[in-house]
Amino acid sequence: MAFRFCDTGPNGILPPFVERTDQELVAAVRRGDTASFEELVRKYQPRVFASARRYARRESEVEDIVQEVFIKVFQKLDSFRGDAPFEHWLMRLTVRTCYDFLRQHQRNREHPFSDLSEPERDWLERFVTEPDHATENAEAAKALVKRLLDMLSPKARLIITLLEIEERSVKEIAALTGWSVPLVKVRAFRARAEMRKCLQQLKLEQYV
Amino acid sequence: MNLAKLQEMLLAAARADRPSEHVPYAFEKRILARLAAAPQPDAWTVWARLLWRAATPCLGFTAVLVGMAFFTGALQGTPVSLGEGLETTVYAVLTEPGE
Numbered sequence: 447m448a449f450r451f452c453d454t455g456p457n458g459i460l461p462p463f464v465e466r467t468d469q470e471l472v473a474a475v476r477r478g479d480t481a482s483f484e485e486l487v488r489k490y491q492p493r494v495f496a497s498a499r500r501y502a503r504r505e506s507e508v509e510d511i512v513q514e515v516f517i518k519v520f521q522k523l524d525s526f527r528g529d530a531p532f533e534h535w536l537m538r539l540t541v542r543t544c545y546d547f548l549r550q551h552q553r554n555r556e557h558p559f560s561d562l563s564e565p566e567r568d569w570l571e572r573f574v575t576e577p578d579h580a581t582e583n584a585e586a587a588k589a590l591v592k593r594l595l596d597m598l599s600p601k602a603r604l605i606i607t608l609l610e611i612e613e614r615s616v617k618e619i620a621a622l623t624g625w626s627v628p629l630v631k632v633r634a635f636r637a638r639a640e641m642r643k644c645l646q647q648l649k650l651e652q653y654v
Numbered sequence: 655m656n657l658a659k660l661q662e663m664l665l666a667a668a669r670a671d672r673p674s675e676h677v678p679y680a681f682e683k684r685i686l687a688r689l690a691a692a693p694q695p696d697a698w699t700v701w702a703r704l705l706w707r708a709a710t711p712c713l714g715f716t717a718v719l720v721g722m723a724f725f726t727g728a729l730q731g732t733p734v735s736l737g738e739g740l741e742t743t744v745y746a747v748l749t750e751p752g753e
Contacts, residue, residue, distance in 0.1 A: 480690075483686070483689075484683075492675035495674070496673045500673055516685045517692075520689055577656065577663075587663065590664055590667075591665065591667050591668040591671075642658075646657065
């Protein structure tokens with residue numbers, strides 16, 4: 447697809463702002479109108495940023511993921527048939543890019559529980575003594591769950607994030623990942639088992 | 655110690671932690687600049703890419719044909735030595751059909 451700038455009209459004057467549908471924007475981008483692509487990016491980048499932040503910790507990594515997603519969108523726009531809404535297609539690309547990121551950055555999976563912070567230890571101790579009152583310090587719990595997710599394999603992390611955290615249905619996950627429904631179910635079962643195994647490590651390391 | 659409950663609590667904490675939708679200033683401009691800077695592939699690059707993609711299926715197809723020829727016995731009539739085979743092939747045009 448050729449890339450050219452055409453921000454202004456033929457007489458050099460910006461056209462009046464009219465909100466166009468996704469289909470219209472996509473058709474315009476296919477014709478080479480870059481301004482329409484900018485509009486698409488501006489419209490959907492908050493959602494893509496939020497999704498990417500589920501999988502990457504550093505802001506620079508999040509920006510890299512989002513950038514890659516939109517570059518893929520631009521390059522693959524010709525393959526978008528328009529059967530489903532553009533947003534669904536975009537989210538599929540986002541999830542797949544995030545999954546690729548996880549596979550490329552399998553770091554900190556060895557001993558993420560070895561250096562727990564003071565609030566995290568306090569939260570765990572409180573959980574052992576008074577499980578019902580352990581949610582008081584939610585920040586420590588959020589930090590702990592991030593460590594836990596870092597320990598999981600990319601497949602397990604993706605499934606746990608989509609199924610348990612974003613609370614999506616198996617069918618939705620199948621559509622987002624491109625996996626079949628039975629495969630999603632099998633991977634969800636394995637992911638939960640993997641998560642329990644990681645929590646066992648906490649017990650072994652005597653935090654709990 | 656109830657690990658199932660701990661797991662559920664941690665997941666609940668993760669659910670409560672909604673990621674921010676904040677976008678860095680003029681991020682869309684950065685993407686457009688990146689796209690503008692990307693080199694456009696020329697016709698030869700596209701052609702070479704297609705050829706490389708076709709190489710694997712061609713090799714696979716060749717392997718299947720060789721396998722089929724081997725198992726169906728089509729190779730049994732081939733000459734024993736390589737030299738003899740080459741000679742037969744080179745002189746095939748000159749050789750009369752009845753010979």
